[in-house]
Amino acid sequence: MFGIVVAGIVAAWMTVYLIPDLVWHHLQWGAVFGSREHHQIALTFDDGPGPDTPDILRVLREHNARATFFVVAERAQHYPEMLKEMVAGGHEIGLHGYQHRSMYLFWPWSAAREIRRGLDTIEAITGTRPVSYRPPWGHHNVMTGMMAHRLGLRRVLWSIAPDDWKSGKTPEMIEHYVVQLSHPGSIVVMHDGGGDRRNTVQALGPIIDKVRELGLHPVSTSELENDHSEFRRWWTWWETRFTRQWDIDTIPSSLGGDPVLRLGHIKYPFKTVVLSTGKKVTRSQPMGEIHFGNPALSQLSSSRAGGLRAFHAVLRSLSDLAGFVARSEKYQDIVVVGGITLLDASSAIEKLGFERMSVSGSRKWSMWIYLIVLMAIYHADGWHALKRFLRLKPVLLLMDRETLMERYLRSSNPRRA
Numbered sequence: 001m002f003g004i005v006v007a008g009i010v011a012a013w014m015t016v017y018l019i020p021d022l023v024w025h026h027l028q029w030g031a032v033f034g035s036r037e038h039h040q041i042a043l044t045f046d047d048g049p050g051p052d053t054p055d056i057l058r059v060l061r062e063h064n065a066r067a068t069f070f071v072v073a074e075r076a077q078h079y080p081e082m083l084k085e086m087v088a089g090g091h092e093i094g095l096h097g098y099q100h101r102s103m104y105l106f107w108p109w110s111a112a113r114e115i116r117r118g119l120d121t122i123e124a125i126t127g128t129r130p131v132s133y134r135p136p137w138g139h140h141n142v143m144t145g146m147m148a149h150r151l152g153l154r155r156v157l158w159s160i161a162p163d164d165w166k167s168g169k170t171p172e173m174i175e176h177y178v179v180q181l182s183h184p185g186s187i188v189v190m191h192d193g194g195g196d197r198r199n200t201v202q203a204l205g206p207i208i209d210k211v212r213e214l215g216l217h218p219v220s221t222s223e224l225e226n227d228h229s230e231f232r233r234w235w236t237w238w239e240t241r242f243t244r245q246w247d248i249d250t251i252p253s254s255l256g257g258d259p260v261l262r263l264g265h266i267k268y269p270f271k272t273v274v275l276s277t278g279k280k281v282t283r284s285q286p287m288g289e290i291h292f293g294n295p296a297l298s299q300l301s302s303s304r305a306g307g308l309r310a311f312h313a314v315l316r317s318l319s320d321l322a323g324f325v326a327r328s329e330k331y332q333d334i335v336v337v338g339g340i341t342l343l344d345a346s347s348a349i350e351k352l353g354f355e356r357m358s359v360s361g362s363r364k365w366s367m368w369i370y371l372i373v374l375m376a377i378y379h380a381d382g383w384h385a386l387k388r389f390l391r392l393k394p395v396l397l398l399m400d401r402e403t404l405m406e407r408y409l410r411s412s413n414p415r416r417a
Contacts, residue, residue: 016142017104024140024155028233031155032132034185035227036236039258041216042187042224043067043208044158046096046134047165049079050193055201057085063208065218068156070096070134073121075193080125087126092220094132094156095119100194103135108143115147132156132221134189156221158189159240164200165191171202178203179210180249181240184258185227186216213252214259235373248291249328251320260317262291263337265330269363270396275355279400281336288331290321290339290397315352322408325401338398340367353407354397368394 023029034040045056048071060067069086071093076083086093098118103111115133123129133153135144148155162177163169178188188207190200208218227233242248248264268287274280281287325331340359350356359367 016108020142020145021104021140024145025138025157028157028237029230030145030149031157032187032221032224033227033229033233033236034159034187035225036184036232037227038225039184039215039217040219040224041182041184041211042156042221043204043218044070044094044134044156044187044189044221045192046070046136046189046194047072047100047191048193049075049082050195050197052197052201053079053082053192054085056192056197056204057082057089057091059201059204059208060091061089063205065208066090066092066220066223067218068092068094068132068221069192070094070132070156071122072096072100072193073098073118075100076122076125083122083125087128090220092132092222093122093126093128093130094134094221095122095130095153096134097136100136102137103139103141103144106141106143108141111141111143112147115144115151115153119151134158154221156187158187159236160186160188162188162190164197164203165195169199171199171206174199174203175206175210177244178207179214180247181243182211182214182216182250183236184216185224185236187221187224210252214250215253249324249330251317251324253317254320255316260292260313261321263321263324263331264289264291265334268336270357270359273357273398275336275398275400277400277403279335279402281398281400285335286333288325288334288337288401290337292341318352318404318408322404326405326409334401336398336400337404338396340394340396342368342394350397352399353403354399357396357398359394359396 024031034042043065045053045067048069053069056067066089069091071083073095083093095115095118098114098121101114106114119129131152131154133148134156138157145155147153160178160181162174164174174190178190182188190204191197192200211218243262246264246266248262250259251261251263253259266287266289267284268281269283272280272282321337325334325337338354
């Protein structure tokens with residue numbers, strides 16, 4: 001009998017807390033997910049208002065950028081003028097809860113009251129009822145998602161979380177984390193309350209400037225174009241962690257628009273080769289590994305002239321790449337740049353100074369599977385083009401550092417303001 005009672009308690013706990021949190025929080029099922037087809041990024045702030053909120057509003061105003069503030073309604077009662085300033089500045093106000101308290105600590109019926117009370121409080125201050133909701137820490141119970149749906153609230157979580165609330169996070173660390181992971185449709189969570197947020201204030205201006213260099217425009221979460229594909233959501237989740245794990249940098253385009261190239265610092269993992277320039281590249285030498293920016297793939301493949309479009313896009317981007325490598329301390333030791341690709345334009349790209357090398361072994365097939373999936377997700381024809389992708393073979397394209405600098409650094413153009 002005791003075992004049945006324990007099993008019943010565990011089953012109830014899983015039904016009320018564990019499963020809803022897994023689906024609605026960790027998998028973000030049904031939450032807002034920004035489209036990678038639009039050059040937007042949503043900057044959001046939690047836990048406020050607080051003493052540092054006016055400075056965050058000032059930086060946003062100076063940079064002519066809009067954001068979304070997920071406020072704690074109980075705290076908002078002490079700072080009503082700040083909420084009115086948010087509205088006057090064109091920012092969106094969302095609900096973070098009446099209290100800053102995890103939904104794990106609420107019974108389902110009390111969670112419903114908590115959400116309604118928070119909405120009523122904010123509406124009483126601003127005259128407008130919030131339409132966006134993010135529970136503290138993203139925690140959900142069985143009632144959280146149900147109430148959000150019943151009340152017409154858009155659940156907004158995040159794709160980039162620099163943990164700016166941690167005491168050891170410097171402005172430079174916050175800035176680097178956000179900029180490195182930013183892509184079209186990103187939702188960034190930072191904090192304007194709940195503690196000392198001066199580091200966030202200092203990081204915010206450079207973040208706005210640099211994401212704009214990547215062709216992204218800060219918008220509120222209500223303005224963010226939504227992508228309803230759960231598959232792309234999960235892929236983006238994995239890709240963000242891959243980018244962070246391997247410390248991959250996005251190369252801003254001097255002509256604006258989606259960046260075409262990304263770069264990572266690795267040890268050359270292939271067999272020794274001698275390039276036509278006489279440069280010998282041996283295993284474990286420092287290499288700049290080139291990745292194609294995935295939002296650009298859909299643009300490059302939007303017509304039958306995709307190969308030609310890719311050629312011209314890479315041609316424009318190599319000057320940006322050369323300038324980035326020359327300026328970055330991180331890449332001063334690399335002897336070669338290159339990467340594995342399936343692009344139809346690989347033959348044409350050789351004319352840009354790359355040399356084609358064969359790829360064999362497990363790396364060939366693992367990269368083939370990865371690139372096939374990648375092309376199917378981001379190619380304009382999607383999975384309908386899978387048969388053509390299956391005929392492509394992965395090739396390794398390499399260019400030594402000296403060739404990159406000689407051919408492209410001289411023609412680097414100053415980045416447009």
